[in-house]
Amino acid sequence: MLIPIILSGGAGTRLWPVSREAYPKPFMRIGDGKSLLTQTHERALAVSGNTAPLIVTNRDYYFLSRDELAEQSVKPSYLLEPGGRNTAPAIALAALWAMEQDKDACMLVLPADHLIKDTPSFYTAVRHAENLANDGFLVLFGIKPNAPETGFGYIEMGDKVSVEAQVVKRFVEKPDSVTAGKYLAQGNYVWNSGMFCFKASAILDAFEAYNPKLLEGARQVWNSTKADGDKRELPASFTSLENISIDYAVMEKAKNIAVIPGDFDWSDIGAWKAVAEAIPADANGNTNNNCQTIVIDSRNTHIETKERLVAVIGLDNILIVDTPDALLVADKSRSQDVREVVSRLKEAGHDAHKIHRTVARPWGTYTVLQEAPGFKIKRIAVKPGASLSLQMHHHRSEHWVVVSGKAEVVNGEQTIKLEANQSTYIPAGNKHRLTNVGETELALIEVQCGSYLGEDDIVRFEDIYGRVK
Numbered sequence: 001m002l003i004p005i006i007l008s009g010g011a012g013t014r015l016w017p018v019s020r021e022a023y024p025k026p027f028m029r030i031g032d033g034k035s036l037l038t039q040t041h042e043r044a045l046a047v048s049g050n051t052a053p054l055i056v057t058n059r060d061y062y063f064l065s066r067d068e069l070a071e072q073s074v075k076p077s078y079l080l081e082p083g084g085r086n087t088a089p090a091i092a093l094a095a096l097w098a099m100e101q102d103k104d105a106c107m108l109v110l111p112a113d114h115l116i117k118d119t120p121s122f123y124t125a126v127r128h129a130e131n132l133a134n135d136g137f138l139v140l141f142g143i144k145p146n147a148p149e150t151g152f153g154y155i156e157m158g159d160k161v162s163v164e165a166q167v168v169k170r171f172v173e174k175p176d177s178v179t180a181g182k183y184l185a186q187g188n189y190v191w192n193s194g195m196f197c198f199k200a201s202a203i204l205d206a207f208e209a210y211n212p213k214l215l216e217g218a219r220q221v222w223n224s225t226k227a228d229g230d231k232r233e234l235p236a237s238f239t240s241l242e243n244i245s246i247d248y249a250v251m252e253k254a255k256n257i258a259v260i261p262g263d264f265d266w267s268d269i270g271a272w273k274a275v276a277e278a279i280p281a282d283a284n285g286n287t288n289n290n291c292q293t294i295v296i297d298s299r300n301t302h303i304e305t306k307e308r309l310v311a312v313i314g315l316d317n318i319l320i321v322d323t324p325d326a327l328l329v330a331d332k333s334r335s336q337d338v339r340e341v342v343s344r345l346k347e348a349g350h351d352a353h354k355i356h357r358t359v360a361r362p363w364g365t366y367t368v369l370q371e372a373p374g375f376k377i378k379r380i381a382v383k384p385g386a387s388l389s390l391q392m393h394h395h396r397s398e399h400w401v402v403v404s405g406k407a408e409v410v411n412g413e414q415t416i417k418l419e420a421n422q423s424t425y426i427p428a429g430n431k432h433r434l435t436n437v438g439e440t441e442l443a444l445i446e447v448q449c450g451s452y453l454g455e456d457d458i459v460r461f462e463d464i465y466g467r468v469k
Helices: 036-048 059-068 087-101 119-134 177-186 200-210 212-223 236-240 246-251 272-277 332-348
Strands: 002-008 054-058 077-081 106-111 138-143 154-160 166-172 189-199 231-233 257-262 293-296 302-304 310-313 318-323 326-331 358-361 364-372 375-382 390-392 396-404 407-411 414-418 423-426 432-436 442-450 459-462
Touching (some): 002 036, 002 087, 036 059, 036 106, 036 119, 054 059, 054 087, 077 087, 087 106, 087 212, 087 246, 106 200, 119 138, 119 257, 138 200, 138 246, 154 257, 166 246, 177 189, 189 200, 189 257, 200 212, 272 302, 272 318, 272 332, 310 318, 318 332, 326 332, 364 442, 375 432, 407 423, 432 442
Parallel strands (some): 002 054, 054 077, 077 231, 138 257, 293 310
Antiparallel strands (some): 166 257, 318 326, 358 364, 364 375, 390 432, 390 459, 396 423, 396 442, 407 414
C-alpha cells in the first residue's frame, strides 16, 4: 500500500502579496487554474492508485483545504497541527498514522506547493522509489539541475544502488553561485526536492536510531489524539517537539539512503521568478496569469493581477504583482528578497503580511470595503446552510443590511428573519449569530462602528466549526 502524505504548510513569504499567512502558497492557482494543493492531491491519486492521501496541515487551514478539495472523488484525511514544527515532527506523526492503516505501508511524502506537469515520468520515478523502499531504503527524489541555482539544497550522489538510484554521499546547504556552478559542471549533484518515499516502519526505525527523543515525544502526542471524522487534531503538546527538518533529524545521519535523480519537470514555486517560468511566455519572454495587460517595448516581465488592467512600457526583467490591497514591483533577480517585505510588515504590525482584503472563513468570506478610524465596512458572504458563531464584541456595534439571500439573525434575546433590503442593528455587548437559511449565497453589508475594530474583539460562545476554546 502506497500512501501519499501531503505536507501543506508554510506562509510562502517570497510569494507575497498573493501568499499570506491566512491564505498561503498551497492555495495559489498556477498554470491550469487549479491550486497547488489540488494539483498535488490529483498527482498523489494518480501515482498511488487512488489511495486517499493524508494531509498534514495547520488546523487553521482545515476548512480552506476541505473546501478546495470538495470536488475531488477521493477525499483525504487530515492531521491538524496546532503550530508549525518543520518536517521531522510532521513526518513522524504521519508515519504513526500510516502504521495504523497498514503496518507494511510505504509513504510517499509530497509538499503541497510543488508543480510537476509531467505526471507519467513522475509516476515512473515513484515506482522505482517504491521498490527501493520495500527493500529497506529511505529514498529521496533529486532533481537534475539545469542552472547554478542558489535557492536549493544539493545532494552529492555516489555509487549506484540500482539502475535508477544512487547512494547519497552528502547533503550540501544552499551554495553560493560559484559553488553551484561547479556542482552543475561536475554532473553528480542534484537538487534536494523535499520529496521522499519509505516504509512507515523504516522511517520510525530511523527516528529511533537517530532522534529517539523526537520519536518519543511524537508517540506521546499521537497517544493523545483521536479521530474525529476525516481529521485528527494534534494537542498543544505538539508544539513542544523539536523544530527540525527531516534532513537534519534523520536523512543526514542514516546509512540506508538512496536518491533517484528525477527526469521529470519540477518547480517548488519558491519565488515569483519560478511562477513566471511555469507560464508560457510571448516572443519577448513576457508572462502573465491570463489577466488584462497592455505590454509595450518590454521583455521578460511578469504581470500578476486579478482586477485591474495593468499597462507597462519599456520594462525589462520586472515582476508586477497586483492585489486589491497591495502592489509588488521588483526586479526578477531580486525575487528571493520579497520575504524582506513581509518581515518589515510584521515589524510594523501591518495586517497585509497575514490577511487579504477578502478573508476566507469556514462559513464563507468577508471583504473589507473601506476602513478608517472609528468605522469599517465589510461585504459578508455566507454559504447556504452555514452559520457564524454565536458571539459578541466589547468595542464595536454592527449594522447588517442584507443584499441578497435569506438570513436568520440572533440579536440578543430576539431571533429574526431578514431578506434583501432589510437590516438589523447589533449594539456592542449583544450576543448575536448570522445563519444562511436560504438555498443560495447570503450577501450582506456590515458597518462596524467603535473605538477598536480588530478581528480579535470576538468572544465566541457556540460554534459549529469547533472554534470555541
